[in-house]
Amino acid sequence: MADPSTETAGMNALRGRLEIANVAKSFGSVAAVDNVSFTAQAGEITGLIGPNGAGKTTLFDSIAGEQLLDAGTVTLDGMRIDGQPPHAVFRHGLARTFQIPRPFPKMTVLENLMVVPMDQHGERFWNAWIRRADVARQEAALREKARGVIEFCRLSAVENQQAGAISGGQQKLVEIARALMSDPRIILLDEPGAGVNPVLLDIIVDRIRELNRGGMTFLIIEHNIDFVSSLCDHLVVMAEGANIAEGTVSDVMARDDVIDAYLGGNAA
Amino acid sequence: MSGFSIYLIFFLIIALNYGIMGLGLNLQWGYTGLFNAGVVGFYAIGAYGAAILVGPDRDYLIGGFDLPWPVAILGGMALAALAALIVGLATLRLREEYLAIATFGIALSLQLVALNFESLTGGANGLVGLPRPLFHLFEDSTTYNLFFLGLVIVILGIVWFGLELAVRSPWGRLLRAVREDESAARSLGKNITLIRLQVFVLGCSLIGLSGGLYVAFIGFVSPTDFLPLLTFQVWAMLIVGGSGNNAGAVLGAVVVWALWTMSGLAISRVAPVELQSQAGAIQVMLIGLLIVAMLIFRPRGLIGEKTGGS
Numbered sequence: 062m063a064d065p066s067t068e069t070a071g072m073n074a075l076r077g078r079l080e081i082a083n084v085a086k087s088f089g090s091v092a093a094v095d096n097v098s099f100t101a102q103a104g105e106i107t108g109l110i111g112p113n114g115a116g117k118t119t120l121f122d123s124i125a126g127e128q129l130l131d132a133g134t135v136t137l138d139g140m141r142i143d144g145q146p147p148h149a150v151f152r153h154g155l156a157r158t159f160q161i162p163r164p165f166p167k168m169t170v171l172e173n174l175m176v177v178p179m180d181q182h183g184e185r186f187w188n189a190w191i192r193r194a195d196v197a198r199q200e201a202a203l204r205e206k207a208r209g210v211i212e213f214c215r216l217s218a219v220e221n222q223q224a225g226a227i228s229g230g231q232q233k234l235v236e237i238a239r240a241l242m243s244d245p246r247i248i249l250l251d252e253p254g255a256g257v258n259p260v261l262l263d264i265i266v267d268r269i270r271e272l273n274r275g276g277m278t279f280l281i282i283e284h285n286i287d288f289v290s291s292l293c294d295h296l297v298v299m300a301e302g303a304n305i306a307e308g309t310v311s312d313v314m315a316r317d318d319v320i321d322a323y324l325g326g327n328a329a
Numbered sequence: 330m331s332g333f334s335i336y337l338i339f340f341l342i343i344a345l346n347y348g349i350m351g352l353g354l355n356l357q358w359g360y361t362g363l364f365n366a367g368v369v370g371f372y373a374i375g376a377y378g379a380a381i382l383v384g385p386d387r388d389y390l391i392g393g394f395d396l397p398w399p400v401a402i403l404g405g406m407a408l409a410a411l412a413a414l415i416v417g418l419a420t421l422r423l424r425e426e427y428l429a430i431a432t433f434g435i436a437l438s439l440q441l442v443a444l445n446f447e448s449l450t451g452g453a454n455g456l457v458g459l460p461r462p463l464f465h466l467f468e469d470s471t472t473y474n475l476f477f478l479g480l481v482i483v484i485l486g487i488v489w490f491g492l493e494l495a496v497r498s499p500w501g502r503l504l505r506a507v508r509e510d511e512s513a514a515r516s517l518g519k520n521i522t523l524i525r526l527q528v529f530v531l532g533c534s535l536i537g538l539s540g541g542l543y544v545a546f547i548g549f550v551s552p553t554d555f556l557p558l559l560t561f562q563v564w565a566m567l568i569v570g571g572s573g574n575n576a577g578a579v580l581g582a583v584v585v586w587a588l589w590t591m592s593g594l595a596i597s598r599v600a601p602v603e604l605q606s607q608a609g610a611i612q613v614m615l616i617g618l619l620i621v622a623m624l625i626f627r628p629r630g631l632i633g634e635k636t637g638g639s
Contacts, residue, residue, distance in 0.1 A: 183499030
């Protein structure tokens with residue numbers, strides 16, 4: 062397979078418009094996400110920032126179906142995806158990564174990718190007995206696709222290593238690579254830069270940019286302001302469960318209330 | 330034939346039949362991470378199911394369908410699968426500890442049902458005098474046992490081969506992904522509840538197959554064959570042999586059953602007559618010790634899972 066970025070580059074209509082409308086999620090009396098609305102535009106990189114405890118990851122979990130919403134709707138390219146379990150949300154084209162990477166640790170990097178594509182014939186056990194040639198053919202195609210993605214994500218050197226044995230930064234790349242295996246409409250990244258060494262961070266930033274150039278839509282939680290300002294087209298700021306500001310990076314960063322919330326939250 | 334080889338044949342029939350059960354548990358735990366703590370319950374269902382289907386019609390018993398053995402054993406498997414489906418639907422959405430507790434409880438209850446539902450199971454006496462498959466074709470029980478050993482080896486071979494093909498296929502990769510991190514698998518579009526249910530039912534049907542074969546071999550079934558101890562023995566077999574490896578599951582069955590029978594023999598020789606019945610507890614302690622020692626010194630088992638490289 063060619064570069065995943067060029068594969069989508071030929072498409073005219075951009076995909077991955079994610080509309081969050083009046084979303085709320087409480088745990089007991091704590092409103093983790095309180096009436097949040099914003100839209101990640103198709104083909105853009107939207108950054109979601111805010112101090113620790115602002116509700117960003119809870120919002121991610123709610124979008125991805127890990128948490129049921131108390132109120133509000135989530136719409137991906139016009140399809141309602143709220144109220145569905147995570148695997149169904151993924152099938153609608155929304156892929157996400159985790160704040161702390163969750164590779165399948167005892168499986169190789171290649172296997173981590175090959176497990177992803179949906180509706181593999183070999184996922185039905187009886188096909189291992191009665192449709193062996195068909196499964197083998199599909200496996201060969203999947204392996205080739207996975208190798209392409211691995212190469213694109215600069216992971217070829219660790220392709221056959223156990224995913225639990227590679228560095229945290231490489232695991233973040235594995236998660237991005239896994240997401241790419243499903244040709245998603247949008248990728249949600251939860252702190253892709255946290256705890257990653259500068260060399261790998263550059264690779265991650267560069268790969269995200271390259272994918273975006275090919276039309277991929279991203280919604281990214283990130284604390285690293287350099288990371289955010291170099292990548293994002295649009296920023297959403299959350300504090301104490303609510304979105305308090307939204308706009309271009311320079312607009313948002315110039316606002317006093319954002320700086321207060323951010324610095325106040327971090328200083329606390 | 331010498332007394333030793335006669336015993337060896339008997340030993341191997343039992344051990345390799347436990348190997349079939351071990352393969353079922355390995356599919357559940359070794360490949361998918363499902364904690365089935367009620368192995369003996371599904372073994373009992375397979376055994377009683379087969380016994381009721383094959384048994385002669387008797388006035389005082391429900392059942393006695395007089396069906397041929399292959400049908401009876403498949404029927405026992407189907408009943409074990411059905412029970413697994415019901416248990417699985419109720420518990421597999423929950424976290425793994427709940428599955429362990431639920432299956433353990435169900436296995437205990439089933440043993441009590443076997444003991445008390447006299448009109449179906451024969452109660453404490455069990456179901457006796459079942460026709461053994463093809464027994465009339467053999468002159469003596471030694472040659473019959475040799476035949477039965479061959480039968481168990483063939484069935485074990487078929488199960489083994491089928492499982493090996495399946496766990497090396499993308500299906501097996503999917504099971505390992507669920508075992509490694511079910512949240513990640515779910516976030517990558519995998520319906521883990523369905524996968525777990527599928528594996529639980531398949532594994533339990535193999536455990537039921539083992540129960541049916543056991544009854545076919547000994548020709549009767551009684552509640553004392555289905556004590557919780559058996560669940561721990563099968564777990565010890567899987568841990569010793571190597572969870573996540575089908576060869577390990579079978580090897581563990583042979584090794585642990587050998588240790589079990591030899592330790593029983595040794596204890597009966599050494600212990601004074603008046604303490605014989607209490608001495609049996611030493612065997613159980615040895616099994617516990619073996620599990621703990623394996624987990625400390627060689628957690629992957631004798632031949633554990635092969636990982637890395639594809």
